[in-house]
Amino acid sequence: METQEIIAESPKRPEHGFGPLQIPLFRDRWIASTVSNLGTWMQDTAGTWLMTVLSAGSPLLIALMQTAASLPVLLLGLLAGATADIFERRRLLIFWQSWMLVTVGLLTVLTFAGVVGPYQLLALTFLMNIGAAMNNPAWQAIVPELVPREQIPDAVSLNSASNNLARALGPALGGLMVAAFVKASTGAGWVFALNSASFAAVIWVLWRWKRKPLFKSALPAERIAGSIRSGLRYLRFAPELQASLIRAFLFTFFVSAVWALLAAVAARELKQGAMGYGLLNGALGAGAVVGALLLPRIRARFNADAILRVTSVAYIVILLVLAWVPIPAVAIAVLLVGGFCWTSTMSTLNTSVQLVSPAWVQARALGAYLTVFQGGLALGSAVWGYVAEHSSVPVAMTASAIGLAVTLPFALRFHILQGKLPDLGPYVWRRPARELVIQPELEDGPVRIVIEYFVAPENYAEFTRLIHKMENVRLRTGAIRWGVFRDAANPERMEETFVMESWLDHLRARERMTAADAKVRDRLWELHKGTAPPRVEHQLYVKEVTP
Missing domain, CATH: 3.30.70.100 (Alpha-Beta Plaits)
Structure with missing residues (x-):
């Protein structure tokens, strides 16, 4: 079978990028996901600002909110990918969406009761993100089941647009709700309640979905430990996938300073309150939405390596501006660019993982990608929060910019989606397995x-x-x-x-x-x-x- 050109470079692909939304099942999933993402980003802003109030503005505790959101993926990403490749994905997704609904519901009750403290907030944020970590590989791996393979890059971009549309609106709405009440805990409690309800939309779509998997083995299912080992073995001998993971870690580790310290920048450097922080976070989201909408056209003109090179250089400048230019209007402007670069980078890397992984291991590949991605965020957030705690926020942001600049030449050695993309569809054997005199049992070996x-x-x-x-x-x-x-x-x-x-x-x-x-x-x-x-x-x- 002849290899096919990389989808992102095909001249026949439309550049508007909205094709997947014409598929009803993908459209329903996209709408439900957007509603859930909106609630999640509202909670992210409200929870981070609530931590700012509860911890008296401690940069370390504020940064640990990002770590609590990212660490579960670092710990569970491979397990999540393995379970998504073994178990029926529809039921698995319903379970973990329900987990998140219940966890956020408990946080809501404790917040309204006035008994939530910094460590309870960290613990419940961590528990909620255990559900997100276990949910995400299966959630992303079902994309090829919903759209044709040639529309996967557009589907990934639309999913990114969904998340970032929510990021554009959610932080501002979350900040507005917190600021609308005399007590930050009351506003945060209402945000948590809305987020808990938003998971119901996703559960409803999943409940109605009649799934038809692309790959279904006729053999007994792997055990979880064996599934993790086979996923790691595949990663070890798949250089194209390794390149995407290395680029993801190097980028997220240094750029995590923006996500980890933005609340501290808003409060300490820009002298803003909850609403101002929400607007800054919303600027990131708005830029990300624009990036998701323009990315199909950008892909048609530039290869993946060029996109990643430009976005990395842009973030070096963004980090330095946020560190040393304490002007809110300037911060909003560079965060708009930052959101554009963030979604361009993440969508490009996510697409590369999906296009270089065959169906039998795709969720495990995505689990590894999310582990590396969120691991970079978690580790970077802790590092830059520690640096800010023991020096200052500008010093931490500057250090991250320098680190990104120093490691960029190394990162550029790992190429993404170059040349032709091989056909990773399962091979249809033209002959049965050889007849043997000894008929082995399945467990016989080596x-x-x-x-x-x-x-x-x-x-x-x-x-x-x-x-x-x-x-x-x-x-x-x-x-x-x-x-x-x-x-x-x-x-x-x-x-x-x-x-x-x-x-x-x-x-x-x-x-x-x-x-x-x-x-x-x-x-x-x-x-x-x-x-x-x-x-x-x-x-x-x-x-x-x-x-």
Whole structure:
């Protein structure tokens, strides 16, 4: 099967980016998600400002609100991805949406009762974001089930627009509600109540969804530990996915200073109250919405590397301006640009993860991405909050800008969505698995597979290039060892050998082969001399048999 051009570069794609909204199921999900995101961003602002009041403006405790929001993803991202690839995603999403509804409901009650303190607020924020962490990989992984593959970049951008539209309105509305009451806790309590109710819209859409998964294994489901291991194994041997994760961590770690310290900037440097903080946060959201709407046109003209390079440089300037120019109008202007750059970066990286991950491991890949992304936010927020606590907010913002500038040349070495995108659809086998004299049980193993090739001298260079491409294919789909050997007595004879932990793992590897992987393997078989295909042996580990 021929490879296809990267969707973001295709001249046939419309540049308006609204195509996915013509699909009713995606549209319903998008509207429900926007309502929920609005409530979440209102709570983010109200909760952070409530912490500012409860902690007497402590930069460290304020920054720890961002850590409480990000740390669950760092701890649970891989587990969340594994469960989303194992369990039925619709039921899983309903459970975790209900978890968040109940948790925020409890926070609402405690806030109205006047018994919530800084540490209770941190704890319940942490609990709510456990639900968000477990929900997000499955939530993002269902996008390919709702829209055609060529519309995935637009769907990701629209999801980003949903989040950032809520970010534009939510902080201002949250700040307004807090400021509308004499006591900050009363306003925050009403914000928490609205957010709790907003999860009901998402639960209703999920309840009505008749899901048709893209990939459904005929084999027994993996156990959670095994699923995590196979996801990590795939990541280890998928350089395109690694590049996206490295870029995500480097960017979020340094740029987290904006999210972690914006409330402190508003209160200490700009002398603003809750409403002013909400407007600053809303400026980030408004810029992000504009970025999401313009991103399809930007993608059509610039490649992913160029977009990420420009947004990184822009954030260096933004951090320095926020640190040393204490003028509210200027801060709002640079935050508009910051929101634009943020959504452009995050949408580009998220799209790259989805487009380089096959369906069988997509939620785990997204879980790894969210772990790295939120890990950068959590670690960065704690670091920059500590620096601000022991020096000043401008010093912390400046340090983050310098760090981003110093690491940028290293980040640019990792390229995103370059060249042609391989077809990662599952390969349809044209022949059944080989009939064996011994019929292995699923748990039998280890299993060694040996493939014998005879290659003419004029094809030797091409064969070696392709066979070493197969190394990553074998290892990321389940092999624990791989090698290729040349017969010293017959230089035309080659043996590829790889080991699976069990017969079940071997069968799973057959399911996980993509059309692009099969194209490489088929070309190797074409280089084999003779009319018969290469000889394949399946060898089972011999265990001691006691009489």
